[in-house]
Amino acid sequence: MAAAGDEGAREAFRRGLKLGVPFGVVGFLLSVSFGVLARQAGFSVVQASVTAMIVFAGSAQFAALSVITVGGGIPAALTAGSLMNARFLAMGIALAPSLPGGPMKRAAQGQAVVDSSWALANRGDGTFDRWLLFGTTLPQYLTWTLGSVVGAIFGNALGDTHRLGLDAIYPVFFLSLLIAELRDTSSRWVAVGGGLLALALVPISPPGVPILAASAVTLIGLVRRER
């Protein structure tokens, strides 16, 4: 049983590595643009690279950066970044029962969550394949780190990232995950509901909050019948 379990884990990990590669490629491009913007905001090459390495949360990094670019201070930047990260609270709660071990071990495993690996490791029955999640995250961690180094070093040669259209990368990255979910027709209405709720909250709450608040739509699952 243990041997069969190990084999299953290895297989899931390998499958995750493969699934993670295209997201890793796109993550590389995103991280390059982070490196460029970080240098423009006054980060050194080492600082831009270390950020990608130890924060490893794209939306939070961009949010914090945009705050200090417009002259905000550290508390405001940390708040903006944490609000963007707030969705990881919901993801962590969903993932929790699928992680074995004591609290420290579970906390460590929880660090491997990124949007794509969380979505892909979702078995669709409320449980998660943790080895698939680790496998999917690994190539993305490597390219995320590499991309920030490249962007920070060669960013000046690139010039204006806005003119280059690099801001289109981020939505397409999430859209690919969303579309995979929408092929299951039963999830379409909550997706529409979540999107509309988030959009409605945009003018009245700081960036990031609408995304976490949208997760309230999933409470419809409490009253819905089993599929």
Added chain:
Amino acid sequence: MTLTYTQVWMLIFGLAALTALIKSLGPVVLGGRELPPWFSRVVVLMAPTLLSALVVTSVFASGRSWSVGAHTVGVAVAALMLWRRCSLVLCVVVAVLVTAGLRAI
């Protein structure tokens, strides 16, 4: 105001610590127990909901206001391609080219 070298490090370590804390909370508090049926009924709806909110806010919002631009068109083209099962990397490249092209006009 531009941050000093030391302040940038404080920001980096602060953000890393907060991110790790946020990612730990769910697994530490709720881990290691059986999940009741209502829990999984909610959880299966989380991915489409959160992803939809992420996409919508990154395409139609800028800061605290609704806004559209060249990238909206680029992302829309990529959306059609993704639905037709084109590869992610190809879709991203097309989205970037369309966006940059529109801004160059």
